[in-house]
Amino acid sequence: AQTVTQSQPEMSVQEAETVTLSCTYDTSESDYYLFWYKQPPSRQMILVIRQEAYKQQNATENRFSVNFQKAAKSFSLKISDSQLGDAAMYFCAFPGKGAQKLVFGQGTRLTINP
Amino acid sequence: DGGITQSPKYLFRKEGQNVTLSCEQNLNHDAMYWYRQDPGQGLRLIYYSQIVNDFQKGDIAEGYSVSREKKESFPLTVTSAQKNPTAFYLCASSPIGGARAGGYTFGSGTRLTVV
Numbered sequence: 001a002q003t004v005t006q007s008q009p010e011m012s013v014q015e016a017e018t019v020t021l022s023c024t025y026d027t028s029e030s031d032y033y034l035f036w037y038k039q040p041p042s043r044q045m046i047l048v049i050r051q052e053a054y055k056q057q058n059a060t061e062n063r064f065s066v067n068f069q070k071a072a073k074s075f076s077l078k079i080s081d082s083q084l085g086d087a088a089m090y091f092c093a094f095p096g097k098g099a100q101k102l103v104f105g106q107g108t109r110l111t112i113n114p
Numbered sequence: 115d116g117g118i119t120q121s122p123k124y125l126f127r128k129e130g131q132n133v134t135l136s137c138e139q140n141l142n143h144d145a146m147y148w149y150r151q152d153p154g155q156g157l158r159l160i161y162y163s164q165i166v167n168d169f170q171k172g173d174i175a176e177g178y179s180v181s182r183e184k185k186e187s188f189p190l191t192v193t194s195a196q197k198n199p200t201a202f203y204l205c206a207s208s209p210i211g212g213a214r215a216g217g218y219t220f221g222s223g224t225r226l227t228v229v
Contacts, residue, residue, distance in 0.1 A: 033214065101159055101172065102147075
């Protein structure tokens, strides 16, 4: 079965500090991307970052970066210099069987303390 | 600007009624998806469609129906057979292969409440 697990239902961090959100997955696909989505209070889903599984270099988008450990099937998201606007639900996702749809984790609610 | 429009934003359903949630996209995407979001359960796939006049059941299709008569439109009907329909519903679209590489574009969602 294609599964994805986010083991941290809630996280909090002080403004300007760094926080890491964890995600593990299980897939039989051989060529795929992994995704992190952000859902702020508006509930609009926004793509934060994606990582190609065949690339060894971890993806980076400004303050957001990933730590991709393919052998361990781990895909964590690091947010540096946390800002109040980063407060949101964060979901990791990867392609389900046949790569015709995305499977999402349960989400991590991130709170930023001023 | 291209995007996905879901309507209505809020919807109230009486017990035993069918209701239809609208999803329209002008991104020229071939694939469209419906997800249900409940607290603590993430997003669960209801139905998806890769091409006009064809669609597949997701993980929680019971009590729901869809149609895909036009590329731009993928309406979701919540039938009276759905025992617990109160949830937030998200529609998404992607090019073919978007789940493997490009990811989805999401609508802004519909909050359905049974009254």
